[in-house]
Amino acid sequence: MxxxxxxxxxxxxxxxxxxxxxxxxxxxxxxxxxxxxxxxxxxxxxxxxxxxxxxxxxxxxxxxxxxxxxxxxxxxxxxxxxxxxxxxxxxxxxxxxxxxxxxxxxxxxxxxxxxxxxxxxxxxxxxxxxxxxxxxxxxxxxxxxxxxxxxxxxxxxxxxxxxxxxxxxxxxxxxVTGVFTTDPRYVKGARKLAAIAYDEMLELANLGAGVLHPRAVEFAKNYGVQLVVRSSMEEEEGTIIEEEVSMEKNLVVRGIAFEDQITRITVCGLPNELHTLSTIFTTLAQHSLNVDIIIQTSMDKDTTNISFSVKTVDVKETIEVLEQHQGRLGFTGIEQESGLAKVSIVGSGMVSNPGVAAEMFQVLATEGIHVKMVSTSEIKVSTVVDVAEMVRAVEALHVAFKLGEESVERVLS
Amino acid sequence: MxxxxxxxxxxxxxxxxxxxxxxxxxxxxxxxxxxxxxxxxxxxxxxxxxxxxxxxxxxxxxxxxxxxxxxxxxxxxxxxxxxxxxxxxxxxxxxxxxxxxxxxxxxxxxxxxxxxxxxxxxxxxxxxxxxxxxxxxxxxxxxxxxxxxxxxxxxxxxxxxxxxxxxxxxxxxxxVTGVFTTDPRYVKGARKLAAIAYDEMLELANLGAGVLHPRAVEFAKNYGVQLVVRSSMEEEEGTIIEEEVSMEKNLVVRGIAFEDQITRITVCGLPNELHTLSTIFTTLAQHSLNVDIIIQTSMDKDTTNISFSVKTVDVKETIEVLEQHQGRLGFTGIEQESGLAKVSIVGSGMVSNPGVAAEMFQVLATEGIHVKMVSTSEIKVSTVVDVAEMVRAVEALHVAFKLGEESVERVLS
CATH class of the missing domain: 3.40.1160.10 (Acetylglutamate kinase-like)
Structure with missing residues (x-):
């Protein structure tokens, strides 16, 4: 049949x-x-x-x-x-x-x-x-x-x-011919992956890899549909997206995503109360404003600062919304830093490998790249750096995690 | 309501x-x-x-x-x-x-x-x-x-x-702003009608007036839907199309339709038998070839000639089809005359006015226009003339039947 x-x-x-x-x-x-x-x-x-x-x-x-x-x-x-x-x-x-x-x-x-x-x-x-x-x-x-x-x-x-x-x-x-370890337009050593897990693809897609919509990947994951991303013009094997890329489990980092046009917004002098975090981000969500990395730093026992990254295009509206609700939110001031970029390593192998984030920070430090924000999940570590250092960061990480070496994938599969 | x-x-x-x-x-x-x-x-x-x-x-x-x-x-x-x-x-x-x-x-x-x-x-x-x-x-x-x-x-x-x-x-x-007594691009005196009957509109539409598809008119007639044809650009009363334009019943001729690119085909030497007519036109219909005016002339008791008019664009295929079936149809030759045109007067008032066709022929004869074919229905008389005389025929008929005189319609309504 x-x-x-x-x-x-x-x-x-x-x-x-x-x-x-x-x-x-x-x-x-x-x-x-x-x-x-x-x-x-x-x-x-x-x-x-x-x-x-x-x-x-x-x-x-x-x-x-x-x-x-x-x-x-x-x-x-x-x-x-x-x-x-x-x-x-x-x-x-x-x-x-x-x-x-x-x-x-x-x-x-x-x-x-x-x-x-x-x-x-x-x-x-x-x-x-x-x-x-x-x-x-x-x-x-x-x-x-x-x-x-x-x-x-x-x-x-x-x-x-x-x-x-x-x-x-x-x-x-x-x-494109498949899913790459990172964007080949920026990084020469970028290599097409033979396979990638749904969750890895989701993290890469959300971070701007742009090959496949996250919603479709999630749907595929939920229903166990095996996806293949491949070129409509060239006769080439594409990248398989499936649940368990077990043969490559030991490949700790699968890919590096990055995007520029990131701004850090810091809301200063917020009351240090139970609902401060939820109030501020619920307010932004109600205006369909997406924030990404969130960091809270307590200044003293009464006040706190909250920093978060947004796409630069959303900065103006984000600040307007915050200011409209200043009375209710109770902050004293807003600071912003633009000209930033986000660089993330993604790989389901990280789950069982606690040293990966540390290795990433080490690589960036060796390159003299200052990390301004950090966010981690089970299969991803994101850092915010100066946009001028974005590509250099990606290149260094690509080499350090051996993503350009085809042999790694082959040996492991 | x-x-x-x-x-x-x-x-x-x-x-x-x-x-x-x-x-x-x-x-x-x-x-x-x-x-x-x-x-x-x-x-x-x-x-x-x-x-x-x-x-x-x-x-x-x-x-x-x-x-x-x-x-x-x-x-x-x-x-x-x-x-x-x-x-x-x-x-x-x-x-x-x-x-x-x-x-x-x-x-x-x-x-x-x-x-x-x-x-x-x-x-x-x-x-x-x-x-x-x-x-x-x-x-x-x-x-x-x-x-x-x-x-x-x-x-x-x-x-x-x-x-x-x-x-x-x-x-x-x-x-267009409505339905005209004849095509205003050719005949200066052409006048927009205030009203016209479904059947008259059908005859005019079939004859190339082109304002409204005959099928829609037939549908409107069958369901008694009152139609109005009017301009989308100009603020002007259009033409009403309805069942009985009783107030104008006495306006014998409502409009004059005409089209060029007509060819007369004559099939000669056909056997003078009961099924000759139906065989020849069934054959053409099976090839989706439409013929219009049909004239049969018996040459002697054994053979007959059949002439019919077709659109010039269909001549080649019509003759091919006839020749393919020559054995079965049994004719001896085919003649054709192109460069013809059809001129028709339309009006529901004709039904009760037997002299209308005669008056039409009289007008054309006075103009020295030779009529090559004739077809009549209850509300239409069609003639085939040389295309060089088409517009002159329409103009003469338009004057003769007083179609340019707005007062006629007004007086009668």
Missing amino acids: STIVVQKFGGTSVGSVERIQHVASRVISEVENGNKVVVVVSAMGKTTDELLTLANAINPHPSKRDMDMLLTTGEQITISLLAMALQVRGHEAVSLTGWQAGIRTEPVHGNARITNIETDLLKSYLDAGKIVIVAGFQGITANNEITTLGRGGSDTTAVALAAALKAEKCDIYTD | STIVVQKFGGTSVGSVERIQHVASRVISEVENGNKVVVVVSAMGKTTDELLTLANAINPHPSKRDMDMLLTTGEQITISLLAMALQVRGHEAVSLTGWQAGIRTEPVHGNARITNIETDLLKSYLDAGKIVIVAGFQGITANNEITTLGRGGSDTTAVALAAALKAEKCDIYTD
Whole structure:
């Protein structure tokens, strides 16, 4: 019995007639491997921007319902064109919108979560030997309202379909060849990983690796869907994302993530009370302001300072919100330091290896790089450094943790 | 209690951001008249062509199912943008795709007929005071397949909705100000009609007047929906299309239609048998070749000639089909005469006025125009003439039947 494979192609991969024809080739070779194939596609490269431009010209604050109505046409165009591209090459293909594919979501516009997938129709098409092409990023509510899944929506569609159909794997085709130990645009020694664990990928994704949306990774983790990130243009093995990368367990650090445009904000002279921390961050969360690393330092028994890092783009609004609530929060002043960057090492091997954070600090100290903030989790250590030292920090850590040495991964696997 | 009005805007009327904003104004003024308004829109001017170009680049013979999937995105874009345009001006508007609006069709792609409309949702939105915007040209089958209604589909959607909702009227906004006695681009004296009967409109539409699709007129006639054809750009009364234009019954001729690019084909030496006529035209119909005026002339008791007019663009294929079946049809030769045109007078008053055809021939004869073929129905007389004499024939008939004299219509009404 043939197995089911889900393939997902993003906006760049389907950005032109030629690209769509290339995607058709990719789909066909999976079919010729004897698999039943479900293809999930995004809107063609520029389509979404063009639709947004139209909407903006008409209404600067369009309703989310109508934005969903508008934007979902993008994937509907792609599914029909890909079906045509497969048909002209003699393959039977059926295009399905999100609602036709039975993708049910909660009743939220712009950022709905998938509640379930009715797979009967999908299965009957697959059993009939047809290639099924599903519009990513979209679903339908119980009241037949068209919804979208928000950022990373097509990835989520693909993973959810793979889970619902018990697919053997879910291949995410993208414009990179896989997941790297760190960003190869900055670090020459950066190396593509053969495999990575869900949690590691989550930490890397959240830290700006940008290959795959965290939501899709989490979904895959929860349902045990094996993901492969690979290039839509180049014939190369990608990176497998799965639960246990046991053969590499001893590779303590799997990758290094980094991002610039970080600012540290310090709220000074807060009352040293039980609810101070929760009050301040609840207030920020209510304004959809995300903070990252948080450090509390008590000045004396009555007052405390709280520092946290935010994206520089959010600094202005963050300070405005804090000042609006100064009376209630009771702080005496706000300080900020911009021009910072975050550098993080990620690896599930850290759990059983308590010296990793210390080794990281040692490497940075040897390089003369001053660490301004630290945050640790079971599989990640993040540091905030001056942006001028970001790349140097990454390079030093990449060498120190032997990430550039392919032999390490090979030997361990 | 407020009444329901259906407004339909075609592709040119919604062809740009500015046009969509203008359409919003039109909708709002109908709302401010105290009516419940349902708006049906087509795809924006160039959208369909752009989508067709994409499809053609991928597959010169795309499946009709996927063409429906592709093209229906066009109206979906328009409904969302129009909703946004109404919302920004403070009006509550709900956009609905064909399937959301409950427009059920037969299971045919590319040219489906509407089977019924489930109006519960539409009515509940209207009762809640919302403007309802429906994507024209599209529907859904019992198996949740997306279908399109073929040429004139948006007109048909509008009329069907007006019928299902028992709307007071259905305004078809277009790029002309109404229905004219003849084509004003050719004949200076052409005059806009205040009213015209369904059947007259049908004859005019079929003859190339092009304002409104015959299918929509037929639908309106069958369900007694009052149509108004009017300009989306100019504030002018349009032309009412209804069952009985009794006040004008005595206006014998309502309009003059004409088209060029007509060729007469004569099939010579056919066996003079009972089934000759049906065999020849069944054969052509099986190849989707439409013939118009048909004339049979018996040469002697054994053989007969059959002449018919076709659009010049269809001549080559028509002759090929005939020659393929020469053995079975048993004719001896085919003759053709191109460079012809058809000129027709239309008016429901003809039924009770037997001299109209004679008067037409008299006018043409006086002008020295030779009539090559004739066809008559209860409300139409068509003649085929040399294309060089087409406009002169129309002008002479327009004067002879006093179509340019506004007073005629006024006096009679």
